[in-house]
Amino acid sequence: MALSYKTRRRLSLLVLVVGMPLYIVAAVTLVGLFDRPTFWLELVIYVALGIVWILPLKPIFIGVGQPDPDAKPQDEQKPD
16 A cells, blocks of 8 residues: 555654654664774764665655645645
């Protein structure tokens, strides 16, 4: 079942406002469990973790910045 535009917008906002800070805390905690790696290895780990989070969530974010495809054109809408 495909998500509607409004649902994807709401989910993307929820992911960015709630999920992203939680993911950042989890990533820093995970890296902190090990002895501090070299700068370059640590950088690679954080870059990889920064890319990995979007892979399962990509369908939610696709097209969210575009106008609502289900909305009526401005000409057909009734003025309030």
